[in-house]
Amino acid sequence: MINKITRDKIEKLLEEYRCASEGNERALYEIAVAEIPEMVYNSNAIENSTLTLKETEDIILHDQMLRDHEIREVFEAKNLAKVTAELLKNPKERLTNGLVLSLHKMLLTGISDDIAGRYRRGKEWVRIGAHVGANPAFVSGLMMALMEQYSQQRDSQYFLDNIAHFHAEFETIHPFVDGNGRIGRVLINQQLMNLGYPPIIIQSKSKLTDYYPLFDEYRRDSKYDGFTELFASLLMESLHKRITLLTKPRIITVSAWAKQNDIKGNVAANKAARQTIPAFRMNEKWMIASDYLPEGADVDMVMRRGE
Numbered sequence: 598m599i600n601k602i603t604r605d606k607i608e609k610l611l612e613e614y615r616c617a618s619e620g621n622e623r624a625l626y627e628i629a630v631a632e633i634p635e636m637v638y639n640s641n642a643i644e645n646s647t648l649t650l651k652e653t654e655d656i657i658l659h660d661q662m663l664r665d666h667e668i669r670e671v672f673e674a675k676n677l678a679k680v681t682a683e684l685l686k687n688p689k690e691r692l693t694n695g696l697v698l699s700l701h702k703m704l705l706t707g708i709s710d711d712i713a714g715r716y717r718r719g720k721e722w723v724r725i726g727a728h729v730g731a732n733p734a735f736v737s738g739l740m741m742a743l744m745e746q747y748s749q750q751r752d753s754q755y756f757l758d759n760i761a762h763f764h765a766e767f768e769t770i771h772p773f774v775d776g777n778g779r780i781g782r783v784l785i786n787q788q789l790m791n792l793g794y795p796p797i798i799i800q801s802k803s804k805l806t807d808y809y810p811l812f813d814e815y816r817r818d819s820k821y822d823g824f825t826e827l828f829a830s831l832l833m834e835s836l837h838k839r840i841t842l843l844t845k846p847r848i849i850t851v852s853a854w855a856k857q858n859d860i861k862g863n864v865a866a867n868k869a870a871r872q873t874i875p876a877f878r879m880n881e882k883w884m885i886a887s888d889y890l891p892e893g894a895d896v897d898m899v900m901r902r903g904e
Contacts, residue, residue: 598758598822599829607757607829610836611794617843625795628842629685633657635798635880637677640782642801643808646670650881669708673779676704680783688790692744700783704776712774716740723771728816730771739770747788757832760788761824765815785828795839797831798878830872838877841886851876851883858891 618625638653648656648663648670655661656671657678663671680703690696702714716736717723723730731739747763754762764785771777786796799808811823841848851874855865869876869883876885 598755599825603829604755607833607836610833610840613840614795614836615793617840621843624843625839626685628839629796630682632796632798633678633681636681636796637674639798639801640677640779641670641673643782643799643804644778646673648674672708676706676708677779677783680704680780681786684783684787684790690787690791692747692784692787692791694741694744696787697740697744697780697784701773701776701780704780704783709775716772717774721774723774723777725771728769728771728812730777731769736770736772740767740772743767743770755825756792757825757828758821760785761821761828763788765812765821765824768812769816789832794832795835797828797835799827799831800878833872834877837872837875838879838884841875841877841884845886845888847887848884849887851885854885854887854889857887860891 634654634657635650637657638648638650641648641653648666652663652666653674656663656674662668680700683700683703684690698714698716705713712721717730717733718736719733721733730736743763743766747759750759750762764781767781767784768777773780782799785799789796807827811821811827814823815821851865851869852862854860855862865874866883868874869885874885874891875889876883878884
């Protein structure tokens with residue numbers, strides 16, 4: 598659960614986003630497509646893939662086969678990119694059992710065909726650290742119930758709370774033999790786009806501090822507030838990115854912006870991470886509009902500098 602200030606900020610950003618989006622549907626699609634390598638890299642890295650962002654880009658954009666990595670990692674990158682691209686083509690598709698299974702089939706085809714596109718069954722138990730996924734005999738029913746609950750709460754619960762609970766419970770059930778984390782994160786974006794919001798990228802570098810511990814909290818206390826807060830921050834970042842790219846003439850690194858505005862680099866980086874400035878990440882670097890004025894800035898002085 599997030600406070601009213603954050604909710605109001607998201608609503609204000611959404612209004613700006615919708616205004617900036619009018620007549621720019623193609624641009625928004627291209628922005629999302631350009632994000633696919635970064636999205637794939639982070640999601641696979643969360644699952645301990647050894648591919649770098651550059652290598653992931655080479656595989657997806659240039660169809661390169663890297664010989665110094667396991668062939669499975671190459672196909673994982675290719676398949677997840679296909680899944681992500683497919684969702685971008687149909688952002689308004691409703692969340693259904695059939696959609697979840699078709700995305701999973703696409704993800705694991707050519708990697709593990711025997712388990713692709715189906716839930717766990719029989720004796721297919723899974724363990725994630727100290728957590729054991731749901732009994733295979735009940736997985737299908739649990740997934741149907743989870744999707745029904747998500748649909749029923751769509752109008753009665755704050756949308757990020759609903760998505761956060763779904764994600765926490767999905768990963769707790771762990772419905773597949775393999776691919777649960779990647780499909781779970783794909784579904785977050787399916788749900789966001791279905792509601793008219795842009796996709797988000799959960800960062801792999803902070804998984805041990807900002808992501809994994811949230812599952813422990815949910816499984817221990819049934820609390821998913823942390824996921825709501827994480828998704829809210831990442832959604833604001835995604836909205837800031839699209840608003841800036843659609844409305845501003847030039848973007849620069851946050852470090853360069855901090856220097857030109859006499860702000861300490863660590864202070865600016867902290868503001869970016871907390872989304873108290875309209876910063877966003879591109880290629881693992883924080884970026885911002887070059888003409889963004891920090892709160893309390895001397896406008897006349899900035900104008901004299903030609904900003």
